[in-house]
Amino acid sequence: MKTALVIGTGLIGTSAALALARRGVTVHLADHDTEQVRTAAALGAGTGEPPEGSVDLCVVAVPPTYVAATLADAMRRGAARGYLDVASVKGGPHRELEAMGDLDLTAYIGTHPMSGRERSGPLAASADLFEGRPWVLTPTRDTDTHVLNLALELVAQCRAVPVVMDADAHDRAVALVSHMPHLVSSMVAARLENAEETAVRLCGQGIRDVTRIAASDPRMWIDILSANPGPVADLLADVATDLESAVTALRELQSADESKRRDGATGVESMLRRGNAGQARVPGKHGTAPTVYEVVAVLIDDQPGQLAHIFADAERAGVNVEDVRIEHATGRQAGLVQLMVEPRAAAQLAVALRERGWSLRQQ
Known part of the structure; x- marks a missing residue:
């Protein structure tokens, strides 16, 4: 070319x-x-x-x-x-x-x-x-x-x-892994629009992860969804069924009837376990089978060079950091860096970081 x-x-x-x-x-x-x-x-x-x-x-x-x-x-x-x-x-x-x-x-x-x-x-x-x-x-x-x-x-x-x-198989696939999740993310984020400020201030990494893609341009997504409405609607109908089941189970957990509470707990547990099973199928690093990493959490100040120093100390310890997340502290110029490493390397990294003066937090 x-x-x-x-x-x-x-x-x-x-x-x-x-x-x-x-x-x-x-x-x-x-x-x-x-x-x-x-x-x-x-x-x-x-x-x-x-x-x-x-x-x-x-x-x-x-x-x-x-x-x-x-x-x-x-x-x-x-x-x-x-x-x-x-x-x-x-x-x-x-x-x-x-x-x-x-x-x-x-x-x-x-x-x-x-x-x-x-x-x-x-x-x-x-x-x-x-x-x-x-x-x-x-x-x-x-x-x-x-x-x-x-x-x-x-x-x-x-x-x-x-x-x-195949083209149609592609459209069904992206409806499942992209288009439907985007709408669900937007629906969750929409709950925050009129929420009390005291509630919004409690937002942590979980809600940030769930709502991150909801920040995308609505005009662009109208074009995308208009071109693939059927498969997305079918998936949302399935999600709606699951939501109805979840609501029923949670209402049962409120019941004074012990038998209903047990049914409710069983329903909620089933939903959570299905979520575990689905999440476990998401490909891991480089598209390989997902790997369970151990988290080494380090408290850092919000200052230039902090991350570079942590990665340098991890390198000196001979540990490869597989993934990293940062959770910022509310009202403080500090944050919690979560270093994802192979389980066998976690203790080695924790010892090395403590020896170099880093403050670690239990996860």
Whole structure:
């Protein structure tokens, strides 16, 4: 791939363009918002000048609602030798293109990089946004091998991991692992909108984890959900059934009848255990089977260099920190750093950190 046209200079389009440009591909940028094109170009993502003739690959990075029309326009004017989109839904756009009847769909492949951020627009873009992340490819029996290879080259240039799926299977999967969780996160966050300030001040890491994705742009999510409403609605119906069961069980726990309280406890325990089982299936580090780590919690001051010193001391102790979380203290310039390590290394790290003057907390 020597030349590419990226249509849509938001977060995903600009990030892909930055990755390609960094690796020597001549990238042309297009967007209905000329200001976004100028911003992306200024970041080094490519040029806002139109290409002379066809490029090797056209990447369509517009909202799902506009994918089919944008692709059709590019294909009819022969903008490229291969075409792909990066929308978060795949089945609908492909069916729209088929319905048009006058397009050579051998030159097209649907794709979806499983990466993003709460922020949108070119200023949120990064050349390494996709590094190590799954990038779904949905070829059909008609997809030309050359086009599939171009898509694989794009994935490789972005240092992502290719995953081949059927388009409709992809849409059901992202409804489960992305779209439905986003709505549930928003529903939980909505409970905080009119909550008393004294309650909100008690927010800890748990509520931050659950509501983090609720900070995303609603307009972007309306586009996503409008393109995949059926599978998301089916999953939410299942969640609603579980919620009804949970409400019934909790009401039973309030009962004066001991038998009902036992039933309620059993119902709540069943729900929690199902949650344990589901969470245990979430892939762990580097996509491998999940690993249970032990937490070494360290109290630190909110000052420059504190984290660097902790990591340096962990290195001196010969311990690899697998993951890290920070819980900030309320009303104090301090926080609790939770270092996740292999269980066999936890005691070794705790001893080393104490010897170097760190204050540890029991978890």
